[in-house]
Amino acid sequence: MSVGLRVSIGVTLGFVPLILYWSISNTWGMISGCMVAIYMLVKNIWAHKMTPMNLFLSFYFVVINMLYFGGKQKWVFSSRHVLSYFALGIFAWVSVYLDKPYTLYEARKSYSKSFDGSPLFLEVNLLITKIWGSVYIMAALIRLLTNNALGIITIHLLIVVGIVLSITIPNYMPET
Amino acid sequence: MKWIILNGSPKGEKSVTMQSIKYLELINTDHTFDYIHVVNHMRTYEQQADKLNEVCQKIKEADLVLWAFPVYHMLVHSEYKRFIELIFERHLEDSFKGQYTAVFSTSIHFYDHTAHQYINGICDDLDMKFVEQLSHDMNDLMKEDKRKQLQTFFESIVYSINRSLVYAKSNKGIVKTNHMYNATITNPTIKTNKTITIITDVKDKDHNLNQMIQKFKSSISGDVTIENLHTFNGQGPCLGCCKCAYENKCIYDFKDDYRDRLDRIIKNTDILIFAGAIKDRYLSARFKWFFDRSFCYTHIPIYADKQMGFLISGPLAQLKNLKQILEAYTQMDANLIGFVSDEVNTDSELDQHIESFANKAIYYSENDYKKEANFLGVGGRKLFRDEVAGQLGGIFKGDYQFYKNHGYFDFPTQKDRLRAKLMRYFMGKKRFRNEVQNKMKDHMISSHKKILKKVEGGLCR
Numbered sequence: 001m002s003v004g005l006r007v008s009i010g011v012t013l014g015f016v017p018l019i020l021y022w023s024i025s026n027t028w029g030m031i032s033g034c035m036v037a038i039y040m041l042v043k044n045i046w047a048h049k050m051t052p053m054n055l056f057l058s059f060y061f062v063v064i065n066m067l068y069f070g071g072k073q074k075w076v077f078s079s080r081h082v083l084s085y086f087a088l089g090i091f092a093w094v095s096v097y098l099d100k101p102y103t104l105y106e107a108r109k110s111y112s113k114s115f116d117g118s119p120l121f122l123e124v125n126l127l128i129t130k131i132w133g134s135v136y137i138m139a140a141l142i143r144l145l146t147n148n149a150l151g152i153i154t155i156h157l158l159i160v161v162g163i164v165l166s167i168t169i170p171n172y173m174p175e176t
Numbered sequence: 177m178k179w180i181i182l183n184g185s186p187k188g189e190k191s192v193t194m195q196s197i198k199y200l201e202l203i204n205t206d207h208t209f210d211y212i213h214v215v216n217h218m219r220t221y222e223q224q225a226d227k228l229n230e231v232c233q234k235i236k237e238a239d240l241v242l243w244a245f246p247v248y249h250m251l252v253h254s255e256y257k258r259f260i261e262l263i264f265e266r267h268l269e270d271s272f273k274g275q276y277t278a279v280f281s282t283s284i285h286f287y288d289h290t291a292h293q294y295i296n297g298i299c300d301d302l303d304m305k306f307v308e309q310l311s312h313d314m315n316d317l318m319k320e321d322k323r324k325q326l327q328t329f330f331e332s333i334v335y336s337i338n339r340s341l342v343y344a345k346s347n348k349g350i351v352k353t354n355h356m357y358n359a360t361i362t363n364p365t366i367k368t369n370k371t372i373t374i375i376t377d378v379k380d381k382d383h384n385l386n387q388m389i390q391k392f393k394s395s396i397s398g399d400v401t402i403e404n405l406h407t408f409n410g411q412g413p414c415l416g417c418c419k420c421a422y423e424n425k426c427i428y429d430f431k432d433d434y435r436d437r438l439d440r441i442i443k444n445t446d447i448l449i450f451a452g453a454i455k456d457r458y459l460s461a462r463f464k465w466f467f468d469r470s471f472c473y474t475h476i477p478i479y480a481d482k483q484m485g486f487l488i489s490g491p492l493a494q495l496k497n498l499k500q501i502l503e504a505y506t507q508m509d510a511n512l513i514g515f516v517s518d519e520v521n522t523d524s525e526l527d528q529h530i531e532s533f534a535n536k537a538i539y540y541s542e543n544d545y546k547k548e549a550n551f552l553g554v555g556g557r558k559l560f561r562d563e564v565a566g567q568l569g570g571i572f573k574g575d576y577q578f579y580k581n582h583g584y585f586d587f588p589t590q591k592d593r594l595r596a597k598l599m600r601y602f603m604g605k606k607r608f609r610n611e612v613q614n615k616m617k618d619h620m621i622s623s624h625k626k627i628l629k630k631v632e633g634g635l636c637r
């Protein structure tokens with residue numbers, strides 16, 4: 001299995017809270033997503049493997065659960081796709097802006113320690129995070145503007161492109 | 177100023193090259209242009225000495241002699257070559273001596289430099305005052321900047337003549353080899369099942385070449401066929417008509433035996449030896465005829481799985497240009513065994529060279545050895561590839577089909593381009609660039625190291 005593919009699988013597993021949130025069409029999606037996110041955060045803190053994505057997802061789910069159940073903000077659930085895509089997009093771009101691309105932390109788990117601190121590794125992850133940031137923002141806009149099958153298909157295609165690029169780009173990284 | 181144009185195209189006035197000269201004539205009306213369609217009139221020059229003398233008289237009276245020709249098989253057309261041979265054979269060098277001269281050619285730039293170098297050498301041998309040379313693509317006349325270039329070429333020649341400028345010669349005179357070789361014929365030492373063909377233009381008077389062929393033949397116990405070019409009943413030279421372009425059928429097919437014999441050589445030969453004597457700065461015009469006529473296969477590599485070598489009588493070591501032509505010719509198709517020439521001091525030395533050459537030929541053939549081409553072959557193939565994929569492929573359908581079917585269109589793939597694009601993006605990032613540049617040596621050998629590791633671990637050979 002290529003390292004790029006391994007990283008992608010790792011990242012996908014990290015998305016389990018969001019997958020629950022998107023796929024369960026009632027409020028249990030929000031609740032289960034929140035529980036899994038907090039579980040993963042605690043587990044990774046314990047294992048000294050905490051990533052910015054763990055922090056972000058825990059923060060996001062706590063906030064939306066508080067808004068929905070405490071603040072009675074129903075739109076938090078009805079607009080969950082647009083909201084989560086925007087939040088992910090902003091998170092990705094903020095991590096790029098801070099020069100700490102979030103994919104870097106996920107990728108570290110699959111690469112040898114020698115890559116840590118490598119500018120090559122950092123630049124590759126900056127590009128991948130930029131790609132994902134763009135995918136999320138585009139997906140949010142599509143969800144905001146349309147709600148038809150074509151829009152959904154386009155979002156899925158964008159995600160597939162993101163996955164393919166995330167797998168292939170690291171393979172082009174110069175080796176030593 | 178009076179210009180003599182020695183047209184080297186078999187198409188005469190309809191030559192692509194001549195259209196560029198006509199252009200010069202049209203815009204330089206204060207100069208006179210006298211065209212001599214050398215290739216078309218070669219038979220006459222061969223048979224009627226006075227006709228060639230008339231040409232020489234014109235050359236003597238001209239202010240400039242312009243060798244203008246299309247490139248044929250890395251040189252000039254075989255009949256143009258014969259014209260040059262005739263000048264030396266009939267001792268007409270005096271007509272050329274001291275005359276200003278220049279060279280203009282059109283081609284697809286495939287070994288145009290060797291053709292120019294050859295004519296340049298001939299001009300030096302004729303003691304002419306060589307001024308300029310220009311090699312244009314066949315379609316350059318349609319481009320404004322190239323027309324301007326052509327006019328500047330013309331003006332620079334006029335400038336040099338008006339100021340009586342004389343430039344240094346590029347070539348030294350050739351010192352001919354004098355050693356009379358008498359081969360030691362022994363029983364064959366090399367046994368093989370491989371089929372060998374020697375293509376030669378040898379005549380009885382070519383003592384050394386005859387001896388070299390006999391020595392080579394006697395070294396091998398096996399099937400050695402001699403194809404003497406003088407026994408071909410060739411009807412004529414390549415006409416440049418390009419009728420072969422569509423499906424590789426030549427206008428001479430079934431009219432003479434060239435095609436049949438060439439096909440037989442291609443089909444039945446594992447090892448192909450060209451044995452020829454140097455005439456001026458190339459092999460004979462007869463050899464050139466053989467090469468030109470093989471254009472019935474246009475740009476298709478016909479000797480692809482063969483071993484090729486050269487037995488040369490004459491000063492090959494002094495003719496780097498000829499050696500390059502022969503090497504490039506081999507690299508376009510086949511695998512080069514090597515060269516043997518009679519530039520030696522003793523018979524035993526040449527005996528040894530020929531025996532070694534024969535041994536190597538058999539070894540290469542039996543081991544299916546095909547060396548990777550160097551720039552001569554790689555560059556040539558890329559040029560053909562681009563031309564056949566482009567404009568030329570429209571007319572040369574035979575080439576196009578062959579190149580397509582045999583994976584010759586090996587352009588960088590979409591994947592290669594994407595990879596390069598991605599790398600350019602990353603290299604635009606300073607810290608990425610610095611890291612790569614600092615560890616460039618390691619990056620360059622990372623894939624090689626992987627192979628070595630596999631070999632070390634017995635995973636591959």
